[in-house]
Amino acid sequence: xxxxxxxxxxxxTGAGWALALLPLLFLGVTFFWPLGDVLRxxxxxxxxxxxxxxxxxxxxxxxxxLILFTLEQAALSALLSLALGFPLGWFLTRYRFPGRGLLRAxxxxxxxxxxxxxxLGFILFFxxxxxxxxxxxxxxxxxxxxxxxxxxxxxxxxxxxxxxxxVVARFVNAAWEGADPDLVEAARTLGARPAHAFxxxxxxxxxxxxxxxxxxxxxxxxxxxxxxxxxxxxxxATIEVGVYLYARGVLMDLPRAAALATITLGLSLxxxxxxxxGGGAFSTRQDGGRPAPTVPLFSRxxxxxxxxxxxxxxxxxxFLGPIGAVIAxxxxxxxxxxxxxTLYWYRMIASPDWNPFIESSPRGAVRxxxxxxxxxxxxxxxxxxxxxxxxxxxxxxxxxxxxxxxLAVSSVVLGLALLLAFRRPPLSALGGGWAIxxxxxxIVYPFVVRAIRPLWDSLDPTLTEAARTLGAGPFAAFxxxxxxxxxxxxxxxxxxxxxxxxxxxxxxxxxxxPGVMTMPMAIYHFLGSRDFGAASAMATVLMVTTALAAWxxxxxxxxxxxxxxx
Amino acid sequence: MLEVRRxxxxxxxxxxxADFSLAVADGETVALLGPSGCGKTxxxxxxxxxxxxxxxxxxxxGRDATDWPxxxxxxxxxxxxxxxxPHLSVRSNVAYGLRFRRGVDRVARVEELLALVGLSGxxxxxxxxxxxxxxxxxxxxxxxAPEPGILLLDEPLSALDAALRKDLRAELRAxxxxxxxxxxxxxxDQEEALALADxxxxxxxxxxxQVAPPAELYARPRTPFVAAFLGRANLWPGxxxxxxxxxxxxxxxxxxxxxxxxxxxxxxKVFLFFxxxxxxxxxxxxxxxxxxxxxxxxxxxLRARFRDLPLVLVVSRDLRSNRELPFALSxxxxxxx
Numbered sequence: 009x010x011x012x013x014x015x016x017x018x019x020x021t022g023a024g025w026a027l028a029l030l031p032l033l034f035l036g037v038t039f040f041w042p043l044g045d046v047l048r049x050x051x052x053x054x055x056x057x058x059x060x061x062x063x064x065x066x067x068x069x070x071x072x073x074l075i076l077f078t079l080e081q082a083a084l085s086a087l088l089s090l091a092l093g094f095p096l097g098w099f100l101t102r103y104r105f106p107g108r109g110l111l112r113a114x115x116x117x118x119x120x121x122x123x124x125x126x127x128l129g130f131i132l133f134f135x136x137x138x139x140x141x142x143x144x145x146x147x148x149x150x151x152x153x154x155x156x157x158x159x160x161x162x163x164x165x166x167x168x169x170x171x172x173x174x175v176v177a178r179f180v181n182a183a184w185e186g187a188d189p190d191l192v193e194a195a196r197t198l199g200a201r202p203a204h205a206f207x208x209x210x211x212x213x214x215x216x217x218x219x220x221x222x223x224x225x226x227x228x229x230x231x232x233x234x235x236x237x238x239x240x241x242x243x244x245a246t247i248e249v250g251v252y253l254y255a256r257g258v259l260m261d262l263p264r265a266a267a268l269a270t271i272t273l274g275l276s277l278x279x280x281x282x283x284x285x286g287g288g289a290f291s292t293r294q295d296g297g298r299p300a301p302t303v304p305l306f307s308r309x310x311x312x313x314x315x316x317x318x319x320x321x322x323x324x325x326x327f328l329g330p331i332g333a334v335i336a337x338x339x340x341x342x343x344x345x346x347x348x349x350t351l352y353w354y355r356m357i358a359s360p361d362w363n364p365f366i367e368s369s370p371r372g373a374v375r376x377x378x379x380x381x382x383x384x385x386x387x388x389x390x391x392x393x394x395x396x397x398x399x400x401x402x403x404x405x406x407x408x409x410x411x412x413x414x415l416a417v418s419s420v421v422l423g424l425a426l427l428l429a430f431r432r433p434p435l436s437a438l439g440g441g442w443a444i445x446x447x448x449x450x451i452v453y454p455f456v457v458r459a460i461r462p463l464w465d466s467l468d469p470t471l472t473e474a475a476r477t478l479g480a481g482p483f484a485a486f487x488x489x490x491x492x493x494x495x496x497x498x499x500x501x502x503x504x505x506x507x508x509x510x511x512x513x514x515x516x517x518x519x520x521x522p523g524v525m526t527m528p529m530a531i532y533h534f535l536g537s538r539d540f541g542a543a544s545a546m547a548t549v550l551m552v553t554t555a556l557a558a559w560x561x562x563x564x565x566x567x568x569x570x571x572x573x574x
Numbered sequence: 575m576l577e578v579r580r581x582x583x584x585x586x587x588x589x590x591x592a593d594f595s596l597a598v599a600d601g602e603t604v605a606l607l608g609p610s611g612c613g614k615t616x617x618x619x620x621x622x623x624x625x626x627x628x629x630x631x632x633x634x635x636g637r638d639a640t641d642w643p644x645x646x647x648x649x650x651x652x653x654x655x656x657x658x659x660p661h662l663s664v665r666s667n668v669a670y671g672l673r674f675r676r677g678v679d680r681v682a683r684v685e686e687l688l689a690l691v692g693l694s695g696x697x698x699x700x701x702x703x704x705x706x707x708x709x710x711x712x713x714x715x716x717x718x719a720p721e722p723g724i725l726l727l728d729e730p731l732s733a734l735d736a737a738l739r740k741d742l743r744a745e746l747r748a749x750x751x752x753x754x755x756x757x758x759x760x761x762x763d764q765e766e767a768l769a770l771a772d773x774x775x776x777x778x779x780x781x782x783x784q785v786a787p788p789a790e791l792y793a794r795p796r797t798p799f800v801a802a803f804l805g806r807a808n809l810w811p812g813x814x815x816x817x818x819x820x821x822x823x824x825x826x827x828x829x830x831x832x833x834x835x836x837x838x839x840x841x842x843k844v845f846l847f848f849x850x851x852x853x854x855x856x857x858x859x860x861x862x863x864x865x866x867x868x869x870x871x872x873x874x875x876l877r878a879r880f881r882d883l884p885l886v887l888v889v890s891r892d893l894r895s896n897r898e899l900p901f902a903l904s905x906x907x908x909x910x911x
Contacts, residue, residue, distance in 0.1 A: 468655060468657060470653045470655055470657035471657050471659060471660075473622075473624050473644070473651070473653070473657065474651065474653060474657040474659070474716075475659075475670065476623070476624070476643070476644035476645050477622050477623075477624070477644045477645070477647070477649055477650065477651040477717075477726075478645075478650075478670050478671030478674070478716065478717075478719075478720060479645045479671050479673075479674035479675065479720055480645055480670075480673075480674060481643070481645050482643075484645075484673075484674070488670070488673070489659055492661045493659075493660065493661055495661070
């Protein structure tokens, strides 16, 4: 008999709803109620509901500029990501060369790198006196730095493309490999030249993926925070940055922050909806009968492939330059007549001495990051597993929407919500660090659910049934069979959650305070005090940790899938 | 003892089991036989507590167990896919059910069971390091370990190749007898059902067609479905023209055949049913036209025709050269249609 993978042992669907109570209660206290605080502050004027505050915000020229700039940079970022990512996807699909698998795996890395480390890399590499300008000046003997991109729209757009072009490349690669190669060959036998077959067959097949990756990138860039904050400055601020400036920064106007947050909440809901809707409408995934044919990259008879160097070399500079600059600067100390290697910066970030710029000691920031990371990972695993268990049992759109709702709310809004909620009971009873832990839990648990649910669904349901007929109750069966079988996946999800929490800066920016400081925010403050060496050392530690976690995540995922089929 | 009474189970618009009753006596092996999709696995799952019936009752040792969760029922279930826990060794798989029982010497019990299924020495292996036949044995040992009151088997041999299936079938039968086990065995393989079971219950579209010991089921099917499902059958539509005690005279295509009356009355529309091996060739009042033959190694299956009615015969030599064969029926039955 074909078994429904979601089928629950026994027959109590009521148990699913009972199971839903716990996560709903948690989300109620930490998410829905706080979000309600934001909306109340946005919509209530002297105890009555009105749209005055929103309208006032919308008619403020500064806010109008924020909105326009947000959409402008998001659109440009999406287009540049496409322009940079499409050739990479093409390259990965068409050519065989040593290290192809590695390069493909590497495309996930920019996505998991903490955004503040990317921003730092851009400053160190593309800055006025950055590595690229110094190199170009000495190469051509220039007296002035030729590249002036920092603190402009283009710095923000370029950094966003750094992040998202690999995402586009992955989309293109997946769609292209899923397309049936017979179709192109059919076009060729019907008389189409290669370029014509590409334009009339391949491109239309890829179009849905291109559009949906464009939509995703547009959404991510609209809600991006650290990059515009660090690279755009107050002049080139997005709405998200605006919320921060009103709530925590120089502008100090909480009701205006709430009004802006309400606007960005609406925007992110519309974008999420469009993205989900588009994902459904565009996902005409077809299964190619056989893998797409590849050609060797290196061969003597086709020198035209050398043209790829024209793309690959600049791309390598854009992608590797900023990362390399961070790592290099973390080990270098300015010395008379150049630089000298040093571990000074690493000793400095382990220092227990109070640093007024970061309102904490560097060691305290590392400690706080780890505590928050472990706390949020633990909570997110429990919450993520319970939500997965509920959604397996109860097939309800409404429940799924409620339980996954934090996914549609940007981190800035979430931060503002918790900022307000921690000023009143019951949450005010907790310390400031808890606000960050809860924010990170809410940000990362949807990823845990996304990682665990398909794995759980792929488990043979007869295994739990076997356990039940052998005398195990529902919880004993979960503990002794399901959980060990999900084990690797849970660990991988935990590693990923930890990496996300470690690199997350947006919610921290909203919620940090004296003594409550994490590494990414410390890096931001080091930037403000021009402590590039310390910032680089901390960023290197962060990058290595998150890259390791992402790698573990990737490895565990693939090994697990291979092993369970054996 | 297991008894199910008037079970009904619907999945959406599909009725998987309809008003199904069956009792399995202590120490008895009953095979639940039917084509795929007839609802036999659903009956098994209801008995195990993995599905809840929409109507009807499950009785275990005389007590109403319909609402009991699976872990309280004390049934052993051998899954079609074996459902061995991939993260546990052979030993831990077999010992799994003992975790939930007190006062059992687990080590001894696991050893005993592995010896019983001939897998001593395999304790440390993981399921994926075993052959399909060995996995099957582990699944059996695991189900037997907690000393279940009844063993339920869901097509336990269907994933094995033909030769192994036959060997394990004999082994399984010997084992069930030796342990005096009460067992309900689901299969779509008639040979397996006939070879293993004390009684066979034939299911069709969620309903019970007939339950009887194998020999009786083969010789005296009560419905055309059972007659055709088990072995080769000739079923000719006809009518009872007269009855005399438990005998009847059936008219088929203008000819009259004596037959066991069964449940048919005078004037009833019936099938005249007989097995190929019940036909006597070379003598008798009727003549069949030979159409072709299939060589099956130890015998020939002859396709013939009697006045437009298809006739299947089993013979020991090639009779294709005979255009016409006289025949007689020593044994036939009337089955109401």
